[in-house]
Amino acid sequence: QKEVEQNSGPLSVPEGAIASLNCTYSDRGSQSFFWYRQYSGKSPELIMFIYSNGDKEDGRFTAQLNKASQYVSLLIRDSQPSDSATYLCAVNLGGRGSTLGRLYFGRGTQLTVWP
Amino acid sequence: GAGVSQSPSNKVTEKGKDVELRCDPISGHTALYWYRQSLGQGLEFLIYFQGNSAPDKSGLPSDRFSAERTGGSVSTLTIQRTQQEDSAVYLCASSLGPGGGYEQYFGPGTRLTVT
Numbered sequence: 449q450k451e452v453e454q455n456s457g458p459l460s461v462p463e464g465a466i467a468s469l470n471c472t473y474s475d476r477g478s479q480s481f482f483w484y485r486q487y488s489g490k491s492p493e494l495i496m497f498i499y500s501n502g503d504k505e506d507g508r509f510t511a512q513l514n515k516a517s518q519y520v521s522l523l524i525r526d527s528q529p530s531d532s533a534t535y536l537c538a539v540n541l542g543g544r545g546s547t548l549g550r551l552y553f554g555r556g557t558q559l560t561v562w563p
Numbered sequence: 564g565a566g567v568s569q570s571p572s573n574k575v576t577e578k579g580k581d582v583e584l585r586c587d588p589i590s591g592h593t594a595l596y597w598y599r600q601s602l603g604q605g606l607e608f609l610i611y612f613q614g615n616s617a618p619d620k621s622g623l624p625s626d627r628f629s630a631e632r633t634g635g636s637v638s639t640l641t642i643q644r645t646q647q648e649d650s651a652v653y654l655c656a657s658s659l660g661p662g663g664g665y666e667q668y669f670g671p672g673t674r675l676t677v678t
Binding site: 479480482484490491492493494497499536538540541542543544546547548549550551552553554555556 | 594596598604605606608611613616619621622652654658660661662663664665666667668669670671672
């Protein structure tokens, strides 16, 4: 069983703060890691992906991956009310070119950013 | 460019009827995935198509569910003899290449309600 665990929240932060979202996964062979944002009633939107240990930054978002600890996180700097959504962590067992296509999703963390 | 499109956006059907859901992937994307999301549940993998390879059907919940992909592009998910537990949002995603290391982009989904 491939488990992807996230704190369900809700996580509530004030505008301008850093929001920290965490995800752990059970399969040590996992290769690819994704963060999706899902607004209520909408489909998931890809916001970050990371394939190597370390940090990856894109604008206000930073993804952090630690394969030894089987842990991936998402930091949102200068949080805005528009960041209020559910954040889904997803894991794939394969690297580029593998046939292992399916994503394993966590249940999501609900984030609220209050003005 | 155009994203993944799905139709219909909403479908209400009576228990026991068959339904067909359609997905048009992003142009040039070779891999196509179906997931579903039930109220309060995580995203559940259903099936994955990659080029001319045999699809990964390991997530289909019963033999009432089937899917095909014609011409390497459009896909149709068929649910026969629908049950109330089939009510969910059915999400299609596509990626440029197979497996991990390629990002999956979701369509807007089809909300299926079985009465």
